[in-house]
Amino acid sequence: MILLADNLRITQPAIGRAVERLDPGPIRRLARACRQAGAGAIDINSGPLSRAPEEKMTFLVRTVQESVDLPIVLDTANPRAMAAGLAACSGRAAINGISQEPEKMARILPLVRQHEGDIIAYLLRPDGQVPVDAAGRMEAAIALFDTLQRADIRPERILFDPVVVPLAWQDGNRQNMAVLEVIRTLPDLLGYPVRTIAGLSNLTTGAPDPEARCRYQKAFLPMLAAAGIDTILMNVLDPAILDIARSSRNITGGEIFTWQ
Amino acid sequence: MILLADNLRITQPAIGRAVERLDPGPIRRLARACRQAGAGAIDINSGPLSRAPEEKMTFLVRTVQESVDLPIVLDTANPRAMAAGLAACSGRAAINGISQEPEKMARILPLVRQHEGDIIAYLLRPDGQVPVDAAGRMEAAIALFDTLQRADIRPERILFDPVVVPLAWQDGNRQNMAVLEVIRTLPDLLGYPVRTIAGLSNLTTGAPDPEARCRYQKAFLPMLAAAGIDTILMNVLDPAILDIARSSRNITGGEIFTWQ
Missing domain, CATH: 3.30.750 (Transcription Regulator spoIIAA)
Incomplete structure (x- = not known):
């Protein structure tokens, strides 16, 4: 991770x-x-x-x-x-990012084709909205995968972002559980060791105070790790969140465990 | 939870x-x-x-x-x-607990039949050893489920415990990832809304200091919550672990989210 x-x-x-x-x-x-x-x-x-x-x-x-x-x-x-x-x-820099939005695809895809680095692909709807559930994110993944395949982009370059949403949204907690499901399911759905990325700070947009922000990021990060996330976009300068990221990586990493 | x-x-x-x-x-x-x-x-x-x-x-x-x-x-x-x-x-008190071990089964099953409360069923091998992987735990679940069905124990009374192991064990982190897989898979495997329980403190047996114990319990608890655990046996008097338990429950609970 x-x-x-x-x-x-x-x-x-x-x-x-x-x-x-x-x-x-x-x-x-x-x-x-x-x-x-x-x-x-x-x-x-x-x-x-x-x-x-x-x-x-x-x-x-x-x-x-x-x-x-x-x-x-x-x-x-x-x-x-x-x-x-x-x-x-x-x-090789990674490109952050593209989605199904036609305008974004038209502007960024040529650059993706000219370079060799990773490309972050957001599982958004073609209108730029966040899908309401896991199924909508899966549909977006299939469509993006097809588009990138047709453009000769190797699947190994793609980092899918299932779009963490603010907990404060209506249905925000259910949506973020759907995010976990998508991370777990994409490798089976697309038939290769799909890599995924998530932006942690989105979770706590609208949090009433820094303490609540930290508390919920600390609880959700291990859930992302256990779901099999490859990359977490996060505030690495918050010691409490960094601490839980390291412990989570140590538990889920599959290497020989050592206390750290 | x-x-x-x-x-x-x-x-x-x-x-x-x-x-x-x-x-x-x-x-x-x-x-x-x-x-x-x-x-x-x-x-x-x-x-x-x-x-x-x-x-x-x-x-x-x-x-x-x-x-x-x-x-x-x-x-x-x-x-x-x-x-x-x-x-x-x-x-109604819950009975903690039984396993496939013949002696334990013989001693405790009569009490399970005489009473109506929950029964915690440990996914251990018949020799009392911890299975080495998810498959071994699933086998134990099927065997226990069959035994309890034959004894006329309603499935709703059973709380399966997939046995969290010390991270310090050889393969301890992989084993605990298997625990998460078992929690997620049991409802499909047994075909009903299976309830599960896990003992969190087992995870950190052998931790070098209280800080490491707390750090790893804080990282693993949200993973259990996201996997769908029903009950966590834990030290409720450790404020840091309690804090992350509450946040995890709030994220995974499926109810209307409120900052707490």
Whole structure:
């Protein structure tokens, strides 16, 4: 189970300012802290980058690459920023992401075809809405799998994201149980060792306080781990959540167990 | 998901002394603390009670019943203590428990037939050993189910315990993943809404320190909850574990979610 740091977000004021000023310091410190905490990869969430997307994404990728030797995930809906990020990457960056939405598919699929890294595929409906149950997510997985197969994308490159929803949504707990079912079922459904990813912080959108946020993330993370998730997008700088991620990985990892 | 308190154990010195002296005070305080913490039932783990088993078990049951209005689980391998406990119970006590072991079956099954409460059935081999994998546990479940059916015990009374093992065992983590698989699979295997129970503290037998014990119990409890466990036998007086039990129940419970 890979812990993918969600900490590098342009919406964080210190990171937003650093990107505006092309100041590598805060980004470098954050990337190093994530690696130090045990992140196995770093998500660069640049947002849409409406002004100077190429320059900013190139700066972000280079700064992270110079700071830590970790795989990079490029998290932007802007195809110009995505293309610049992929070009700036010395290794293989993962693309975050595509879905059935026709516009997103049209913009991002050409980049997926030109590069070799992983691609995160969101199990959303073609209208961009979250399916209401496990069956809807399975349908989305089959449709996305077919589209990517037809575009000659190898299945091994795909990381399916079954879309964790806020617990505060109507039916939020049932939906997240459906997420677990989808993670368990996809390998049988698609007939190969499907990899999956989930964004943990979505779970607690709308939580009344940081304590509730932490409490529910700590309870749901082991459930994801036991369902067989490959990658968790999460705040690796929260020690309590990191702690439970490590223990969960130790239980589910299948290697020789040692107390850690 | 019911939290069954494992706190009332005769091996705890204060409880052992109270039972010897027939002093209800410490037992009453402990039972009330468990109810206060949110226990849904109390396990009375009296051990074998080699001297005066009837008197001591009757004292234990009466003291707990007078202290709290919670279901009682009688946890002893001594059939005389079990019979006395069942007789002393004003409600329906659960019997903890039976397994395929011929001697245990011969001693306890008559009591199961005479009473109406739940019966905890351990998925052990006939020689009393823990099966090495999920398949061995399923075999034990089928064999126990058949034996109990032949004895006219209604399936709804059975709580199957797939036997959590110490992580420190060789293959301990894989075995506990098999436990989760068994919990998920039993309803399909036996064809009715099978209820299951698991003892959480077993997981961390041999943990190097209380911190490691707490950390791994916190990670495994949500996995049990997501697998569909009905009852968790656990230390309800550890606030960190109780906290994650409540959050897990809130996520998996299927009721309208509210932040708690």
